[in-house]
Amino acid sequence: MPAPLLTRDEILARLLEVFRSRGYEGASMSLISKETGLGKASLYHHFPGGKDEMVAEVLKHVDGILEQFVIAPLTDAGAPEAKLNTMIKNIDQFYCGGEKGCVLDSLSIKAGSDASGIKLKEQMRAWIKAMESVAKESGCDAREAKERAEEAMASIQGALVVARAIDNKSVFQRALKRLPEQLLK
Amino acid sequence: MPAPLLTRDEILARLLEVFRSRGYEGASMSLISKETGLGKASLYHHFPGGKDEMVAEVLKHVDGILEQFVIAPLTDAGAPEAKLNTMIKNIDQFYCGGEKGCVLDSLSIKAGSDASGIKLKEQMRAWIKAMESVAKESGCDAREAKERAEEAMASIQGALVVARAIDNKSVFQRALKRLPEQLLK
DNA sequence: GTCTATATAATGATAGAC
DNA sequence: GTCTATCATTATATAGAC
Secondary structure, three states, X not given: OOOOXXXXXXXXXHHHHHHHHHHHHHOOHHHHHHHHOOOHHHHHHHOOOOHHHHHHHHHHHHHHHHHHHHHHHHHOOOOHHHHHHHHHHHXXXXXXXXXXXXXXXXXXXXXXXXXXXXXXXXXXXXHHHHHHHHHHHOOOOHHHHXXXXXXXXXXXXXXXXXXXXXXXXXXXXXXXXXXXXXXXO | OOOOOOOHHHHHHHHHHHHHHHHXXXXXXXXXXXXXXXXXXXXXXXXXXXXXXXXXXXXXXHHHHHHHHHHHHHHOOOOHHHHHHHHHHHHHHHOHHHOOOOHHHHOOOOOOOOHHHHHHHHHHHHHHHHHHHHHHHOXXXXXXXXXXXXXXXHHHHHHHHHHHHOOOOHHHHHHHHHHHHHHOO
16 A cells, blocks of 8 residues: 555645646646656546546635635735735745736636536635725725726736736736736725 | 538638637537538548647638737727727627637647747737837837737736636726726827 | 556547548 | 548546555
């Protein structure tokens, strides 16, 4: 009985990287096997439901990342500017300065209205809602806070798309720099 | 010798829809066959190089759409505001008000540094450059025009991602409405 | 918990008739 | 230019040894 080579969290972290860089269809079992270092049979041992279960578990894992990097920092006590700056620092790190894409985008192609699609929708809405509450704290009324938060989300996602498409991370860096004035009143 | 069922342009238009909604890996030959109404053998008759050649030809087809909907309207004579409004009206139509995604995004996962990747990069840069020139006409200096154009591109791409992710087209509509003040001085 | 080996299905691609 | 039938390859998934 060989000892486990990777913790479950390490496996999920590697799966997250594969799915966000290749998408659902592009992440074949052989590629996943290569990137995680686990044989196919081992992968099915951990995820009997195959790729669909892997995606579901990765998205649960993303729940934790979202909570730690986005929700908690924005929900803590403190000045809106300071809280937002913490989130910005965190996502700059998570997206490697604009080098890596967003798994909520990469997986949205596969996800029509199945379980993973619903989960993706919930997660992006939770992120927007957290930014919305900070916008309210800064003095925006309900409608303006919601719109500013959606626009902030679009700025982040769009900057990631463009940064990768034209191979220029500065687009993402400037988007992060503009976030405070975009979201806060 | 059966008559052609579709013109080449109609085939390319349908291929564009499949690739932008499913991405490269998600667009299987059987799905492509179903969506175009052509048998696999017919598809290989038109595109002997298979899916890679289809993508290459679709991107050439996108050249024409970009020229017609974006480049030409922005390059014509006229006031910057009027020209930009024409582009906005055109892309609102092309993306069906925010319902459909951008093929430059959908295909960017497959495209590392191969031919299609280079083409995608060129096309997004051409779009940005056209917006950049209009920003200059409105009074921006070179550096500000470039940054505003990149940010406008990110707004469009981000709004499409978020609109689809949270199933809310108004995000895209508001992004279009904000484009003039975002791009022009 | 991991492996090798294998079964089964789907995919990209081709041959040849019409 | 389109079709049916088929091939070769790759994909997902499983069985059973250790």
